[in-house]
Amino acid sequence: MSEIPKAPIARIIKDTGAERVSEDAKVELAESLDEIARKIAVKANEAAKLAKRKTVKADDIKFAVKELNL
Numbered sequence: 001m002s003e004i005p006k007a008p009i010a011r012i013i014k015d016t017g018a019e020r021v022s023e024d025a026k027v028e029l030a031e032s033l034d035e036i037a038r039k040i041a042v043k044a045n046e047a048a049k050l051a052k053r054k055t056v057k058a059d060d061i062k063f064a065v066k067e068l069n070l
Helices: 007-013 024-048 060-065
Strands: none
Touching: 007 024, 024 060
16 A cells, blocks of 8 residues: 555646545556656665765655656
């Protein structure tokens, strides 16, 4: 189960032009986004550690997204 709330997920899907969004669609997108976010967080954390920092910064996130080709 994803930690991402379903309401914002439904709004994202509706913003693309969907009139209705099924519960299954909300769950599936939330789980996919959760998985992607975790991959980004792992890569960003690695970048921070390589820089000998305990704090993950926005630049680490940007680096991780670029490295993961997202």
